[in-house]
Amino acid sequence: MNEVRFGQAINKALADAMTADPSVIVLGEDVARPGGPFGVTRGLLDRFGPERVRDTPISEAAIVGASVGAAMTGLRPVVEIMFMDFVTLTMDALVNQAAKARFMFGGQLSVPMVVRMPHGGGINAGPQHSQCLEAWLAHVPGLKVVCPATVADAYGLTRAAIADDDPVIVVENKALYAAKGDLPDTAAATPIGRARTARAGRDATIVSYGAMVPVALAAAADLGRDGVDAEVIDLRSLQPWDEPAVLASLARTHRLVIAHEAVEAFGVGAEIAARMSDVGFDELDGPIVRVGAPFMPPPFAKTLEDWFRPDAAKIVAAVKRTMA
Amino acid sequence: MSHTLAPFATDRLLELYRGMRLVREAEERLSALFAEGEIPGFIHLSIGQEAVPVGVASVLDEADTLASNHRGHGHAIAKGLDLDRFFLELLGKQDGYCRGRGGSMHVADMKLGMLGANGIVGAGLPIAVGSALAHKIRGTGHIAVVFFGDGALAEGVLHESMNLAQLWSLPVLFVCENNGWSEFTEGARQLTTDPQRMAAAYGMKATKVDGNDVIAVAGAAREAVATVRAGKGPCLLECVTRRVRGHFEGDPQKYRDAGDVAAATRDDPLARCESQLIADGISQADIEAVKTATAARVDAAVAKARAGPPPSPADTLADVYSPPREVAT
Known part of the structure; x- marks a missing residue:
């Protein structure tokens, strides 16, 4: 290692x-x-x-x-x-x-x-x-x-x-x-199409990928302090994506938030939300909430970019919204 | 444009004539089938340009790779693709080359190095460049060839591809079929330069031939292919030809003078080849025999294509991705 x-x-x-x-x-x-x-x-x-x-x-x-x-x-x-x-x-x-x-x-x-x-x-x-x-x-x-x-x-x-x-x-x-x-010295290939549970939890599922996974984990830690036990799914593959894994998590938590850095509209989160509102309809106890960047090009100035990129607070707010 | 090699063996010329006749017969039949509604979609014919693919392909090896374009029936047939599977594909049948997924603009045969016709103008160039890179790295000794029209000369990726091929000295032959028309517009209203000057700008060897003289094309192609195969870098072969038909079948060509079509029709590479054959002592009867045999071959392919079953949607999705395979690391 x-x-x-x-x-x-x-x-x-x-x-x-x-x-x-x-x-x-x-x-x-x-x-x-x-x-x-x-x-x-x-x-x-x-x-x-x-x-x-x-x-x-x-x-x-x-x-x-x-x-x-x-x-x-x-x-x-x-x-x-x-x-x-x-x-x-x-x-x-x-x-x-x-x-x-x-x-x-x-x-x-x-x-x-x-x-x-x-x-x-x-x-x-x-x-x-x-x-x-x-x-x-x-x-x-x-x-x-x-x-x-x-x-x-x-x-x-x-x-x-x-x-x-x-x-x-x-x-x-x-x-x-x-x-x-x-x-590990014996590191192996990661099968394409299989998600990973980055953090197990019972109360809500946060699906994410890439650099938003550590942000989602930080959000889950924050939520834990408020007594909310969030599960974080790291998709790893977007096409194909691991629909069974997301559905299984939703079936445990009954709440779903999808977080990515890309703009929210017409994004990966939209596809996941659409599928889960179909095949996961019976499992949902709250709205599926997406967290993504606002519908605009990424801005340059530090203050603007910091505001533009989704952060842990936005994910926390989204989880609280679906649990409300 | 004086690449005509004389004397040119008569039996070899007769072989080239057979090749051109097959392309012509196939496309004339496609035209009729299209008019009768038996071919879905739309097709682009290369009638009047047969000397280019037939002349070039006559000096290629079977394992040389070829990237084609939307006007690519001649390229496929000249590369030796099976006529039955070609017609089956054009009619959208299950046993066609692409099992009805592709049609006229996507005929391909990987076993013969035919990397596909292409619906995107200029897209074959980087594919041929990459294929040539693979030949070079793998040391196959084969070359890649790409056919494109003068319309592609204005595509950015053409310039990127020519630069890359020359920079890396890749075994690729660029064949420009300069038929004077870019879809509905004359070449003169599209470009401020020409293929020869473009090649010169990249330091690439280039030749210009009468593309309706199959002997000239075959001769120039032989020289160019020898250069490319010897590892001396890419070459551009510009074949000046004429587009007899519209951009696509059914194109009323209102943008074109009747005189231009008539001139293109008169400058027929097959008629010119026939004259040469007669001059070389081949009889008219022998030429008629070629025509009859070719027509019969095309008849058989058309009959088979008409009788072929249509593809079923059931197994279509399975072609989107390769079958799963255990990944070893």
């Missing part, structure tokens, strides 16, 4: 995957010689060489499109998109090509590729470097989307994404890169 940072766990996952499988390559802007803008790919060039670890031009559309072609021709590319905001430039390759190739060619092939991208605020990066756009990608049939909250899952979900035969988006919250946690 080693204490490592979140970003180092992803680095180890990439290195282990490249060691295990020569068809895995890593490419992206500044990922090779500079080691990645957040240092996640540091050292890979030295270990695996310039054929398999490639700095690319600032050509997001072409590098993701090329990854589709490479995946169709026997490689397992892992692309880094420097900020999730830049995924806009890759949408044809992701949505019309990677996601649909298997289906529209009648199941002839798989497209085993991974696109890593950091989302989220907290570093005052402003409207074009802070967005959480995962709901867009989770809405596209053919893509899978994962979002780790812990060091173990940063490793495990990255390994699972690379091993997966379909295109997987790994969303990494940049506020987590420096977070520390334990990574």
